[in-house]
Amino acid sequence: GKNYRVAGEHRYDGILYLPSCPEYVVKKVRDEKLDFRRDDVIVATYPKSGTTWMQEIIWLIMNKVDTERAKSEHVLVRVPYLESTKVESPIEKLPTMKRPLVVKTHLRADLIMRQVSKNADSGPKVVVVMRNPKDVLVSYYYFYKACKSYDFKGSFDDFFRLYESDDLVYGDPLDYCQQWMTYKDNPNVLIIHYEDLKADLKGCIKRLSVFCQRDLSNDQIENLARHVSFDSMKKNPQTNFESFIAMRPHISPFIRKGIVGDWKNHLADKQNEMIDKRCESLHRLCGLSFRFL
């Protein structure tokens, strides 16, 4: 068959990584005590689960809903990508980074939890976003096509085969969620579903602000919710990645559809059944459940 693998990808401990996330970075998170503090927040997701959305929400919660500043600096500058060495890995400069610190990561729970205590007073805190795996795969497929480092030229079926053979960057989305379920009762971990953000954004913002120990007024919640609506984030150059040279928005925009259930337009019956089966067994195993519509 055709080779749809990402140039320079490498496997470590069974997980496929981009070349921008070298082995030494993964090892560092696993083996060293990084300088995370009590108030720091880690946004942890499998790619395409609503990472950017949550980055923007948490940054605003931690920064008094300063939407003006949010509009003047890119979300990836305000909330850096922990394991990426593309610009300069935040891992190298955690001690000198400005607080409050919010970072995003796609590293596995077992790695990230090496940095997190069971004691609610010591931090860092972790906000995990989970999204139903069918919509994740569809979103990831369009991202693989639009992002130059993936440069994917295949069909959705070709992409689904990559998933089935465990050849997706950052591994299997269901394994990712299953691993986080092990830590769901840690007071420093909060799991939020993309579908919950869609159904009740303001309610989620309230829960998140309590978890982050930041009080927000009703006005601030209204303001925050407006700033992170799909339409605002799609228009906002600090969140839409339209000017990123690594992206080809004419192939597919980064802020694409933002809906629950686009999988219905892409998954064949067999693919759909395969995922349903896996979800049922995971539900029995660890109580994990998703909403697909």
Ligand code: A3P
């Ligand atoms: P779709 O491709 O299904 O539209 P990530 O940030 O983890 O890469 O996730 C990207 C996905 O989140 C995309 O999904 C994108 O459209 C969606 N998204 C980003 N901002 C959103 C928002 N404000 N509301 C709803 N969905 C959003």
